Amino acid sequence: MGEEAVEFSVEKVAKGCKQSAVDVGDKTFVIGSSDDDSKPPVIVKILGKRTQTWVVPTVLGTQPTLTKSQSAIPVNDEKILIIEKGVPLNESIWFLEIDTPFVKQQRKIKGTEVVSLSKGVIGVGQKPVVISGPSGVGKGTLIAKLMKDYPSKFGFSVSHTTRSPREKEIDGVHYHFTERSKIDKDISEGKFLEFAHVHGNVYGTSIEAVESVTDEGKRCILDIDVQGARSVRASSLEAIFIFVCPPSFEELEKRLRARGTETEEQIQKRLRNARAELDQSNSPGLFDHLLVNDDLEACYENLKKLLTLDDSQEDSIDFYIKDGKQTASYSIMSKNDSEILLQFETNEAKNGAASLLALDLSSLSGGAPGRTRGLKIRSINSF
């Protein structure tokens, strides 16, 4: 557990200050913020009510960057809603997962008490797009065109890999080039959506890589192999899956050689793997669309058509969320079956902000180690 139990009592909590205490079952969860910049901003302590003992759990997940004070309420047996004060509204909604499947799994792996934070996001975002296909088929070329033509619409999921960078590749842009021991550690901590051994190296998509693109309001594009596509299909991430095929095996080999980025041995390995990938492209239920990349321009036009064909919609976010840059000071007022009422602290709407907001939790999706999406919010005004 690593951390010393600092002076801590429920009385101090009851005075309000910087902590909130929430009862769930036979435990009290005390959520507070740290003044120590060298420590994670959120501190959680758990009091076993029967045993009267404190436990300091490991706090996983992404943490808020600014934590001043907060109010908190249990959503159910699995998670607690936290509303941070003094930050923009779209930064203020967090969930502390105390007994979700992810937390249970991590508790088992670590053998210690674990909780996890997950940022709450209004709306669901557009479905990410998974693009797979054999090495040299033109995935990178198609994706680069899409990014260039629609920079504000699409964002690339930057994978981690243990392979060495090619001459023109930039760390953090094309890949996060990483050590095997580091990626293994991050995978064991549940930070990866998927990973696979491809052409002799480890490649993986971190949850943060996908979530950060969606956070920017962009549609996330993943360039991953067929094993990775299979893992994403099995995950909770709803995506559309596209397989890019070459017009012929000979043309694939020609492109791979013409690219000139691999040794002969690496080319042979990629060609062997290409046959297996092409075989798997027909696996039932795996890919939604197959695209043949013969003429590049024609293939690109077809890709663009596909991307407007799926049914995901832009989220309509109310103006006060869009203008949520202003500092919000909402606190939790009450809860019913599916809604939580938030009240502006001064009870006076500032700069057009609603004095009462209803947070609808009935269609949540995702969760730690990623974001919790599907929150709906509406104003209840004004009297």
Ligand SMILES: Nc1nc2c(ncn2[C@@H]2O[C@H](COP(=O)(O)OP(=O)(O)O)[C@@H](O)[C@H]2O)c(=O)[nH]1
């Ligand atoms: N599973 C998985 N595959 C990845 C990931 N990133 C890249 N790949 C795949 O790894 C393979 C090799 O990629 P790379 O070394 O860049 O070579 P290239 O495909 O020939 O350009 C390709 O099939 C990529 O789609 C990832 O995060 N996860």
Ligand SMILES: Nc1ncnc2c1ncn2[C@@H]1O[C@H](COP(=O)(O)OP(=O)(O)O)[C@@H](O)[C@H]1O
């Ligand atoms: N339709 C196409 N016709 C001819 N060459 C292509 C076509 N699409 C891509 N290429 C070329 O083939 C090579 C491999 O493309 P690349 O995008 O790197 O493939 P991948 O990312 O799938 O490994 C590159 O040199 C690229 O310029």
